[in-house]
Amino acid sequence: MSSTRTSSDASRSSGSSADVSGGRGWVRPAGGWCAGLLFAGVSVVVGCRAGDTDAFTPVPQLLAFLPWLLVPTGLGLLLCLLARWWPGLLWGTVLLGLLAWFVEPYGATGRPEGAAVARVRVLTSNVEFGWATDALITAVRREKPDLVFVEECEYGCQAAVTRELGERYPHRRAVEGGTSVGSVILSRFPLTPTAGVPGRMGMPGAVADVDGHAVRLQLAHPMPPLPRQVALWKRELGRLRDFAGAHRDDGPLILAGDFNASQDHAAFRGILDTGLYDAARLAGAHREPTWPSRTTPAFGAQIDHVLVSGEFSARRARFLRLPRTDHRSLLVDLTLHRPR
Numbered sequence: 001m002s003s004t005r006t007s008s009d010a011s012r013s014s015g016s017s018a019d020v021s022g023g024r025g026w027v028r029p030a031g032g033w034c035a036g037l038l039f040a041g042v043s044v045v046v047g048c049r050a051g052d053t054d055a056f057t058p059v060p061q062l063l064a065f066l067p068w069l070l071v072p073t074g075l076g077l078l079l080c081l082l083a084r085w086w087p088g089l090l091w092g093t094v095l096l097g098l099l100a101w102f103v104e105p106y107g108a109t110g111r112p113e114g115a116a117v118a119r120v121r122v123l124t125s126n127v128e129f130g131w132a133t134d135a136l137i138t139a140v141r142r143e144k145p146d147l148v149f150v151e152e153c154e155y156g157c158q159a160a161v162t163r164e165l166g167e168r169y170p171h172r173r174a175v176e177g178g179t180s181v182g183s184v185i186l187s188r189f190p191l192t193p194t195a196g197v198p199g200r201m202g203m204p205g206a207v208a209d210v211d212g213h214a215v216r217l218q219l220a221h222p223m224p225p226l227p228r229q230v231a232l233w234k235r236e237l238g239r240l241r242d243f244a245g246a247h248r249d250d251g252p253l254i255l256a257g258d259f260n261a262s263q264d265h266a267a268f269r270g271i272l273d274t275g276l277y278d279a280a281r282l283a284g285a286h287r288e289p290t291w292p293s294r295t296t297p298a299f300g301a302q303i304d305h306v307l308v309s310g311e312f313s314a315r316r317a318r319f320l321r322l323p324r325t326d327h328r329s330l331l332v333d334l335t336l337h338r339p340r
Contacts (some may be wrong), residue, residue, distance in 0.1 A: 031083030038076035039091050042069050043277075046098050052266045054234065057167065060225040064301040066264040067103050067287065070096070105286040105308060106263040107272040111313055112198035118211045120336060122279075122306050124149040125329035126221075126258040129179050130157035132325035137164045139320055140186075141333055144168075148186040148207065149256045151201070151221045154178045161186060173217075175202025179306075183219050197243050199236045201256070217248055219307075220257035233260065237267035242273040244307075252336060253309040254318070258327060262301045271307065278333040279306040283317035290328045293321060306332045311339060 045062045046069070054060045062069070074097050080088040127136050129152055137160065140148060148169065150161065161184065171191040174184035183202035185191070189210050196205035197218060205218045222236035223229055240255065247253055248265035256277060261268035261340055263278070263286070270279065280286055280302065289300025297319075304327055308314070313335045322331040 022273065026157040028085075032085040032088060033036045033056070035076040035083065035085060035088050035092065036038040038072045038079075039088065039095060042073050042076075042095055043100075044093075045069060045104070046083050046095055049102050050098065050228050052160075052269070054225075054230070054266050057225075057227040057230055058231070060230055060265060061207035061227075063264045064262050064303065065299075066099070066262075067301065068188060070099050070103075073099060084233060094308040095123040102264065103287070105281050106269055107278065107281070109282060111311060112311055113340050114338035116335045117338050118308060119211060119264060120210060120254075121145040121214075121256060121331065121333045122147045122149070122152075122256060122334060123331045124256040124258070124304055124306055125320075126151040126153055126325060127157060127322070128325040128327065130154040133157040133324045135324060136329070137161065139322060139329065142214075143320075145331060146204065146210075147217065147256075147303035149217075149219045150184045150186070150305055151219070151258045152180045152182065153184045153321035154180075154182040158182060158184055171205045171208075173239055175204045177202055180221075183221055185219055186218055187217075189215075194218075197236075198240050198331060200232070203240075206214075210336060212268065213252065215252040215336065216250065217255060218255045220254070220255055220259050220307075222259040234267050235272065237261060237265075237320070241267075241270045241274060245274055246273050248309075250277050251309075251339075252311040254305040254312075254334075255305065255308075262303055262304055276307040276309060277312070277314075279308050279312070279314040279334060280317040281332065282308075282314035285317045285319070288317075288319055289321060290330060292326045293328050294326070296321075298329055304328070304330050306330060308334060311337050315335065 017181040048055045048059050079091040125282040169186035171187040181201050189208040191206040197203040200223050201221045208215045223233050225233040289296040290304040318331045
């Protein structure tokens with residue numbers, strides 16, 4: 001009887017073990033599948049970054065947040081370990097290495113060798129349909145920039161900055177328009193109007209007389225890469241690239257504004273490749289997010305830039321949070337140097 005009971009217990013124990021094993025058998029394949037899906041999505045974006053193309057929706061939108069693709073890649077690697085999926089582990093490790101490479105600053109850096117001839121403080125601010133106009137006026141009075149580039153400055157915004165800041169900034173160059181179309185450059189220095197760059201939203205230009213030195217100014221505000229207008233976004237960034245290339249040898253240049261693009265977009269890198277420098281990077285803040293302001297600095301993308309020609313160096317860059325706009329403003333302290 002003892003032998004019969006022992007045999008019965010062993011049978012039940014064996015059946016129970018089989019049930020547990022069968023119940024958990026789905027864990028490894030599911031972990032591998034989830035990791036594979038994560039890696040496939042990340043691979044598309046990283047592949048476009050490596051191939052120097054912005055491709056099509058949703059690639060441009062995801063490229064703006066490329067550093068944060070480290071999160072799904074890390075999760076995929078953990079799933080590979082749990083699933084003991086060794087080819088997937090190799091796949092994820094390669095993706096991790098590529099992401100780490102691309103997170104590094106893009107473009108050359110250099111310091112002008114000529115003597116310093118002027119110091120210029122530049123502020124660029126997207127006031128989101130003019131809603132942050134009052135906050136901008138307060139920030140300008142506090143920070144006292146020499147040049148102010150304002151995007152989405154509609155009729156009411158332009159009237160307010162002229163009324164409240166006109167004494168300190170008697171020189172201005174504007175494109176009038178409602179909602180996001182209006183833009184304005186405010187300057188302490190005398191301005192000579194230029195044609196600007198054509199676009200759906202205003203991008204005025206001018207030449208400033210900075211203590212006797214001619215400095216070309218251009219406001220940037222191309223259309224954002226919304227799903228149905230990626231081609232337009234590329235085209236307008238291409239016009240800014242062509243503008244920068246055409247004036248490459250014409251002396252000091254400041255190209256500033258809301259580019260709706262980061263260093264991870266090929267269209268923006270094309271502008272840097274004309275020989276311009278990102279002032280935030282020169283000042284050591286190349287990955288500080290400016291949009292969306294609600295989640296910065298923890299999460300976001302740096303799409304607001306001050307780009308400068310080789311005659312400039314940058315001493316400091318600060319990011320200002322203004323109420324009622326989805327962008328942080330960028331304030332940079334530049335030094336203009338005499339050409340060699």
